[in-house]
Amino acid sequence: MHADDIAGFFAELPRLAADAHLLLDYRIECTGDPRAAAAHLASEQSTAQWRRVAVDEDYRPRFAAKVVDLEVETVLPRTSYPLEPAVDEPVSVCRVRIAHPWANFGPRLPNMLSAVLGEGAYFAPGIPVVKLLDIEFPNSFLEQFDGPKYGIAGLRALWQIHDRPFFFGVIKPNIGLDPEPFAELGLAAWRGGLDIAKDDEMLADPDWSPIAERSRRLGAARRQAERETGVPKVYLANITDEVDRLVELHDTVVSNGANAVMVNALPVGLSAVRMLRKQARVPLIAHFPVIAAMSRLPHFGVHTRVLTKLQRLAGFDVVIMPGFGPRMMTAEDEVLACIAACTEPMGPIRPALPVPGGSDSAATLERVHGRIGGPDFGFVPGRGVFGHPQGPTGGAASLRQAWQAIADGVPVKERASRHTELAAALDTFG
Amino acid sequence: MHADDIAGFFAELPRLAADAHLLLDYRIECTGDPRAAAAHLASEQSTAQWRRVAVDEDYRPRFAAKVVDLEVETVLPRTSYPLEPAVDEPVSVCRVRIAHPWANFGPRLPNMLSAVLGEGAYFAPGIPVVKLLDIEFPNSFLEQFDGPKYGIAGLRALWQIHDRPFFFGVIKPNIGLDPEPFAELGLAAWRGGLDIAKDDEMLADPDWSPIAERSRRLGAARRQAERETGVPKVYLANITDEVDRLVELHDTVVSNGANAVMVNALPVGLSAVRMLRKQARVPLIAHFPVIAAMSRLPHFGVHTRVLTKLQRLAGFDVVIMPGFGPRMMTAEDEVLACIAACTEPMGPIRPALPVPGGSDSAATLERVHGRIGGPDFGFVPGRGVFGHPQGPTGGAASLRQAWQAIADGVPVKERASRHTELAAALDTFG
Numbered sequence: 001m002h003a004d005d006i007a008g009f010f011a012e013l014p015r016l017a018a019d020a021h022l023l024l025d026y027r028i029e030c031t032g033d034p035r036a037a038a039a040h041l042a043s044e045q046s047t048a049q050w051r052r053v054a055v056d057e058d059y060r061p062r063f064a065a066k067v068v069d070l071e072v073e074t075v076l077p078r079t080s081y082p083l084e085p086a087v088d089e090p091v092s093v094c095r096v097r098i099a100h101p102w103a104n105f106g107p108r109l110p111n112m113l114s115a116v117l118g119e120g121a122y123f124a125p126g127i128p129v130v131k132l133l134d135i136e137f138p139n140s141f142l143e144q145f146d147g148p149k150y151g152i153a154g155l156r157a158l159w160q161i162h163d164r165p166f167f168f169g170v171i172k173p174n175i176g177l178d179p180e181p182f183a184e185l186g187l188a189a190w191r192g193g194l195d196i197a198k199d200d201e202m203l204a205d206p207d208w209s210p211i212a213e214r215s216r217r218l219g220a221a222r223r224q225a226e227r228e229t230g231v232p233k234v235y236l237a238n239i240t241d242e243v244d245r246l247v248e249l250h251d252t253v254v255s256n257g258a259n260a261v262m263v264n265a266l267p268v269g270l271s272a273v274r275m276l277r278k279q280a281r282v283p284l285i286a287h288f289p290v291i292a293a294m295s296r297l298p299h300f301g302v303h304t305r306v307l308t309k310l311q312r313l314a315g316f317d318v319v320i321m322p323g324f325g326p327r328m329m330t331a332e333d334e335v336l337a338c339i340a341a342c343t344e345p346m347g348p349i350r351p352a353l354p355v356p357g358g359s360d361s362a363a364t365l366e367r368v369h370g371r372i373g374g375p376d377f378g379f380v381p382g383r384g385v386f387g388h389p390q391g392p393t394g395g396a397a398s399l400r401q402a403w404q405a406i407a408d409g410v411p412v413k414e415r416a417s418r419h420t421e422l423a424a425a426l427d428t429f430g
Numbered sequence: 431m432h433a434d435d436i437a438g439f440f441a442e443l444p445r446l447a448a449d450a451h452l453l454l455d456y457r458i459e460c461t462g463d464p465r466a467a468a469a470h471l472a473s474e475q476s477t478a479q480w481r482r483v484a485v486d487e488d489y490r491p492r493f494a495a496k497v498v499d500l501e502v503e504t505v506l507p508r509t510s511y512p513l514e515p516a517v518d519e520p521v522s523v524c525r526v527r528i529a530h531p532w533a534n535f536g537p538r539l540p541n542m543l544s545a546v547l548g549e550g551a552y553f554a555p556g557i558p559v560v561k562l563l564d565i566e567f568p569n570s571f572l573e574q575f576d577g578p579k580y581g582i583a584g585l586r587a588l589w590q591i592h593d594r595p596f597f598f599g600v601i602k603p604n605i606g607l608d609p610e611p612f613a614e615l616g617l618a619a620w621r622g623g624l625d626i627a628k629d630d631e632m633l634a635d636p637d638w639s640p641i642a643e644r645s646r647r648l649g650a651a652r653r654q655a656e657r658e659t660g661v662p663k664v665y666l667a668n669i670t671d672e673v674d675r676l677v678e679l680h681d682t683v684v685s686n687g688a689n690a691v692m693v694n695a696l697p698v699g700l701s702a703v704r705m706l707r708k709q710a711r712v713p714l715i716a717h718f719p720v721i722a723a724m725s726r727l728p729h730f731g732v733h734t735r736v737l738t739k740l741q742r743l744a745g746f747d748v749v750i751m752p753g754f755g756p757r758m759m760t761a762e763d764e765v766l767a768c769i770a771a772c773t774e775p776m777g778p779i780r781p782a783l784p785v786p787g788g789s790d791s792a793a794t795l796e797r798v799h800g801r802i803g804g805p806d807f808g809f810v811p812g813r814g815v816f817g818h819p820q821g822p823t824g825g826a827a828s829l830r831q832a833w834q835a836i837a838d839g840v841p842v843k844e845r846a847s848r849h850t851e852l853a854a855a856l857d858t859f860g
Binding site: 045046047048049050051052053054059062063080081082083084085103104105106108109110111113114115117118119121122123125128172173174175176177181185200201202204205206207208240241242243244264266267268269270271272274275278287288289290292293294296297298300301302322326327328329330331334358382383386387388389390391392 | 673
């Protein structure tokens with residue numbers, strides 16, 4: 001691009017209509033002139049060719065994405081990551097903020113993803129390394145979406161869970177167990193104080209555990225647990241499947257007694273989740289397969305914060321995400337950014353409940369609560385409940401005992417002397 | 431895991447039922463014992479906890495994914511890519527082949543993706559860096575899918591394109607132009623010899639170019655071009671949109687005269703494409719936004735070969751992909767691997783037409799044809815047709831002239847003296 005052409009892709013943010021633009025924050029590593037690279041980033045995601053041959057016209061003023069901020073942070077001798085084909089020249093590390101007129105694609109998730117994570121982002125000339133760090137949406141855009149049906153407050157009211165975290169448990173063995181003993185494990189955990197017994201994200205509708213039968217068994221067990229304990233219990237069925245089965249499976253499992261459904265968000269697709277949201281009569285819970293493939297590296301791909309915001313926008317009430325500690329290979333500030341993406345103000349869109357997970361148990365609750373700084377989260381052990389030496393009832397009880405210690409301001413370890421379940425959990429998982 | 435536990439996740443491939451397993455090839459960088467890491471990779475994608483507490487049972491023989499090959503290639507002082515949190519210890523670079531019993535998830539794309547690109551791949555203890563390089567599917571699995579409706583032979587018969595590449599062109603300006611002048615550009619290009627005039631992947635159904643009106647205009651222009659030229663012409667409409675609009679948009683544009691539809695595969699979701707395939711009455715064409723976010727780095731994420739195979743499996747007749755040359759930042763062997771993934775034998779699944787693209791024109795056709803070594807591909811310029819100095823008719827003509835030179839065994843440059851369109855293309859884009 002010539003210098004004149006480049007100028008057509010720059011603008012001052014205050015001169016643009018705020019409601020008409022998404023704000024995109026990218027970190028790029030670029031060869032050559034950073035202004036030219038940033039202009040390409042804007043051009044390739046919008047009006048790559050802005051006039052017809054031999055016609056005096058310019059589609060950039062109305063339709064081009066515009067660079068509204070460009071800061072060169074440093075220059076590196078080469079890209080942060082070796083590439084094939086190799087880029088063997090110095091690169092400028094830049095923060096680029098782009099204002100993209102969303103009328104180009106409308107309030108549609110697939111079309112927005114195509115713009116912000118498409119050829120514009122990953123094939124802009126001179127930008128071999130790029131990460132989309134954040135998106136800000138104007139209310140005019142957000143108002144086109146339903147978002148979570150319940151939100152955190154709605155879930156608390158629905159399930160009568162107040163002033164404490166939501167206790168989830170992944171029924172284990174996750175794969176291979178018949179529906180009947182699977183339901184017995186759920187019942188045992190509910191009796192011990194679990195709120196939500198859930199299918200593993202890998203367990204959906206296999207021949208050896210058809211979801212129709214499994215949801216009947218678990219639905220009956222859930223009602224029995226509610227009668228015994230006098231409080232609401234939740235069976236969270238994983239209805240992840242081909243898109244044209246989602247609504248049908250939702251209807252089946254809900255009529256059989258499941259009172260929440262899980263969808264593996266990216267494998268099914270965010271747009272399919274948005275479709276399901278329009279029909280769903282129970283809370284929607286997201287699980288995170290595939291996301292790490294595009295978010296793990298600090299400087300390439302897309303930040304999990306963005307994908308968390310999009311899951312909330314698509315209508316998930318709960319977002320399960322990689323949590324704290326070395327087990328889940330995710331930096332603490334990234335986990336906190338994803339939690340904030342669930343709960344921070346987002347125009348008319350309700351908050352989603354964040355569930356940072358990964359090898360949790362009564363031994364990790366204090367740490368997780370401490371990092372989040374409040375009770376608005378879900379806690380999702382698997383083995384920590386279902387691999388507890390005293391079984392799922394003991395495993396679930398150990399969570400509630402650990403929480404009671406935290407609520408009482410007592411170190412969890414101290415409280416272990418009162419409860420064999422908690423003592424066993426700390427001993428086994430601590 | 432203990433040594434005994436690890437052994438339960440290993441098997442000899444010849445002892446497993448071939449039809450019951452997918453074969454997954456991963457490259458991993460692991461800390462500690464490679465056997466333990468590989469066992470975790472298998473365990474986390476299948477039976478993470480393989481028995482109940484206090485029950486003598488083992489779900490691994492039937493349900494566990496098994497390591498069937500493990501080769502340590504080298505040891506590096508640290509991971510290929512700096513991570514947060516950092517992994518500051520030596521890592522073994524290994525190739526791991528895993529046989530995964532697909533009855534665990536059935537012939538379902540979202541559930542398969544959850545298994546092979548989920549927590550198992552990206553959160554297996556001791557494996558901070560991993561890339562899924564390939565998947566082999568047994569016929570028993572492939573037979574559950576429709577795959578491409580036409581395949582390359584079917585497209586050639588349908589569109590009467592024989593013994594040469596398929597000439598696509600992306601109508602430009604891609605964003606901002608009203609339907610009427612947009613159709614005039616398509617008509618001009620068809621007159622010059624273009625086969626398929628297509629919407630840009632960023633142009634779908636915006637207010638200023640409603641797809642219903644655009645497809646009416648382009649449908650009429652296509653029929654006019656067919657009357658004038660006496661050969662079939664194709665208008666490829668981009669129906670990328672929210673999942674619950676796909677079938678409706680397909681029906682609208684086809685009844686208006688579009689005779690092929692494009693879907694941005696990952697933004698919409700492969701499963702939604704599979705759903706559309708069941709209803710579609712015209713060829714389905716894939717575009718590639720988002721894919722690079724998880725495939726660009728040589729040693730992390732997933733290889734594009736895998737995603738190409740999955741697009742074919744989902745039912746795309748044509749797969750547009752990043753092509754040759756430095757513009758598209760993709761190594762030549764990767765492009766060739768993706769082309770092979772479209773065309774190589776795949777049980778009962780028909781071949782898809784590969785369209786390696788990126789800043790093409792008459793000046794790049796010889797190179798692309800040379801690398802592919804035959805005419806079974808699509809060629810998809812944008813500016814090379816619609817930014818040609820003599821307009822789209824001249825741009826399209828320059829492609830056909832370049833092809834005639836290649837078919838005649840004459841260097842394209844030599845042939846330019848005969849044709850002003852070809853000469854202008856080489857001069858402008860060469």
